Amino acid sequence: MKTIQIALAGLGNVGSGVFKHLTRNRALFESRTGCSPLITRIAVRTPAKERSISLNGIEPVADWRSLMTDPLPDLFIELMGGTSEALKFTRAVLERGCPLITGNKALLAEHGAELFELSATRGAPLYFEAAAAGGIPIIKTVREALVGNHILSMHAIINGTSNYILTRMASEGLDFAEALADAQHYGYAESDPTLDINGWDAAHKAIILASLAYGFWIDHKQVYVEGIDRVTQSDICYADLLGYTIKLLAIIKATPGTDIEVRVHPALITKSHVLSSVKGVFNAVAIHGDVVGDTLFYGRGAGADATASAVLGDIADAAATLRCAKPAPAFRPHDLYGRCRPIDEIVSQFYLRLAVEDQPGVLAKIAEILGRLDIGILSVIQPEIRDEGAATLVLLLHDAPRKKMQEAASVLADLPCVKAPPHVLWVEHPSDT
Ligand code: NDP
Ligand code: HSE
Numbered sequence: 168m169k170t171i172q173i174a175l176a177g178l179g180n181v182g183s184g185v186f187k188h189l190t191r192n193r194a195l196f197e198s199r200t201g202c203s204p205l206i207t208r209i210a211v212r213t214p215a216k217e218r219s220i221s222l223n224g225i226e227p228v229a230d231w232r233s234l235m236t237d238p239l240p241d242l243f244i245e246l247m248g249g250t251s252e253a254l255k256f257t258r259a260v261l262e263r264g265c266p267l268i269t270g271n272k273a274l275l276a277e278h279g280a281e282l283f284e285l286s287a288t289r290g291a292p293l294y295f296e297a298a299a300a301g302g303i304p305i306i307k308t309v310r311e312a313l314v315g316n317h318i319l320s321m322h323a324i325i326n327g328t329s330n331y332i333l334t335r336m337a338s339e340g341l342d343f344a345e346a347l348a349d350a351q352h353y354g355y356a357e358s359d360p361t362l363d364i365n366g367w368d369a370a371h372k373a374i375i376l377a378s379l380a381y382g383f384w385i386d387h388k389q390v391y392v393e394g395i396d397r398v399t400q401s402d403i404c405y406a407d408l409l410g411y412t413i414k415l416l417a418i419i420k421a422t423p424g425t426d427i428e429v430r431v432h433p434a435l436i437t438k439s440h441v442l443s444s445v446k447g448v449f450n451a452v453a454i455h456g457d458v459v460g461d462t463l464f465y466g467r468g469a470g471a472d473a474t475a476s477a478v479l480g481d482i483a484d485a486a487a488t489l490r491c492a493k494p495a496p497a498f499r500p501h502d503l504y505g506r507c508r509p510i511d512e513i514v515s516q517f518y519l520r521l522a523v524e525d526q527p528g529v530l531a532k533i534a535e536i537l538g539r540l541d542i543g544i545l546s547v548i549q550p551e552i553r554d555e556g557a558a559t560l561v562l563l564l565h566d567a568p569r570k571k572m573q574e575a576a577s578v579l580a581d582l583p584c585v586k587a588p589p590h591v592l593w594v595e596h597p598s599d600t
Pocket of ligand 1: 176177178179180181182210211212213214216229230231245246247248249252270271272273297298301354355356357358468469470471474
């Protein structure tokens with residue numbers, strides 16, 4: 168049996184999970200793959216830190232360069248996070264023609280084009296199943312299982328931390344900070360949780376999935392991103408009254424030969440849609456392919472164990488390639504799809520919450536402005552709760568280009584009867600593909 172010597176950079180939540188489960192399931196892994204993977208070198212930031220797992224005598228080093236001394240290990244794993252040292256490490260490994268596994272979605276989203284090019288020119292396989300949707304094998308699905316499909320749409324809950332926070336806010340009325348602290352405690356959040364909250368962690372994953380689906384590396388500047396930080400407890404309650412749940416959604420859509428859409432933002436989805444029942448740290452990706460139709464992938468989207476499972480799958484793929492096969496390119500570009508559609512051109516339903524003067528004629532004035540901009544009203548509620556003379560109006564609006572919706576919000580904001588900046592959220596109907 169061939170032993171695969173592995174160098175691991177990063178022994179935090181995910182790195183420790185990989186070490187633990189590789190040790191625990193070694194016999195199973197060996198019998199299924201015919202290879203024996205062995206972590207022999209580890210780099211961390213602080214070698215003296217006490218670890219929760221036994222390292223079988225391995226002394227971690229502080230500098231990842233020490234992992235690269237001759238004879239080189241067979242396989243490298245990057246689980247440090249960040250885009251600075253991780254980029255240097257990744258480049259160094261690929262430049263030496265060595266196989267690399269990473270779970271670093273930020274790194275791939277920002278530097279994917281360069282790294283895949285390097286991987287192809289140096290013949291160095293690059294594996295990244297852990298970089299999207301934690302334990303759900305969604306990279307393999309998009310790249311391999313659905314390869315015969317045009318992907319017409321993906322609607323994905325791919326940030327476990329945001330979903331966990333929104334779920335606990337909705338089900339227990341927990342405040343935002345408390346729910347975030349719990350997500351950090353369970354190892355779901357990034358070391359800088361800003362990326363989870365502001366939508367960028369989900370956007371990094373959306374960039375990877377959309378790039379694989381559409382064959383060109385998507386520039387992060389062309390992706391519209393909004394996080395859950397503007398979602399309030401009252402939005403959650405009003406959405407509930409209207410029959411909707413609020414989720415942070417990554418939305419990816421295309422028709423062959425036309426522009427694609429890639430956006431991440433909170434959206435109202437009907438409670439009857441399967442994605443609205445995805446709770447806590449769970450992720451789900453609903454993919455509509457032109458051949459397969461509707462598919463749904465569900466599982467834990469973050470945490471040491473789920474993510475370690477994805478890394479173990481990559482180790483098995485790397486082992487198979489090391490044993491015999493010529494590596495398949497990690498990313499194969501093509502030009503069957505166009506550019507990323509600007510966000511202002513995207514047409515959607517919207518939710519509009521307004522704090523207005525409790526006076527006759529106010530609703531008529533608002534309806535008149537919306538009508539003038541050709542935005543129809545789907546439903547409206549005005550709960551009998553008044554806040555210091557202001558009433559709340561919650562409207563669901565028919566399809567409109569986002570630019571028109573922005574224009575409406577800005578005209579409404581200038582009305583004397585509107586007491587606070589209008590609050591707009593997207594409404595998405597994932598099955599309407
Ligand atoms: P952690 O912050 O828990 O762990 C990071 C590890 O990297 C630590 O062991 C740290 O050392 C080490 N490290 C950091 N910088 C350096 C450096 N310059 N040189 C050597 N070692 C370094 O992160 P996670 O385990 O949560 O995440 C790791 C990666 O996996 C990230 O890219 C993340 O986005 C991704 N990921 C995380 C998921 C999760 O659920 N947490 C899920 C999917 C992907 P020390 O221990 O000494 O501080
Ligand atoms: N912070 C990420 C999340 C980890 O919450 O989804 C998994 O990629």
